[in-house]
Amino acid sequence: MKKTMLAMLMALFSIAAFAQRQDSDMTPEKRAENQTKQMTEKLNLSEDQQKQVYNLTLARTQKMKELRDAQTADREQMRASMETYNNEVAKILTVEQQEKYKTMLEDRRGGADRRGGGSSRGPREN
Secondary structure, X not given: OHHHHHHHHHHHHHHHHHHHHXXXXXXXXXXXXXXXXXXXHHHOOOHHHHHHHHHHHHXXXXXXXXXXXXXXXXHHHHHHHHHXXXXXXXXXXXXHHXXXXXXXXXXXXXXXXXXXXXXXXXXXXX
């Protein structure tokens, strides 16, 4: 019984570790490309907006990689970087796109909370 339970736990941790490694191997360029593609599909970005969003996203993903690689990942610095990014993206979008983007962000934050990945400090305010 103990061996079975131990084997199940090890399998669970292996799956979780594998899932994290797949995402961590992605380059900042690939992350920026994927996020720009997703935003283009959901927000119907123009070509000019796509270029601007890609450049912003690339700069942010490179900064986040630097912070993670430094082994002193400051959550406040990461949060500030994300806030700056969201504000800059909003400047590129039309009013209608801004509303959709705001909903996307809220859904993403709510999804993390439902999966148990949210903060125990309660909901964030913007």
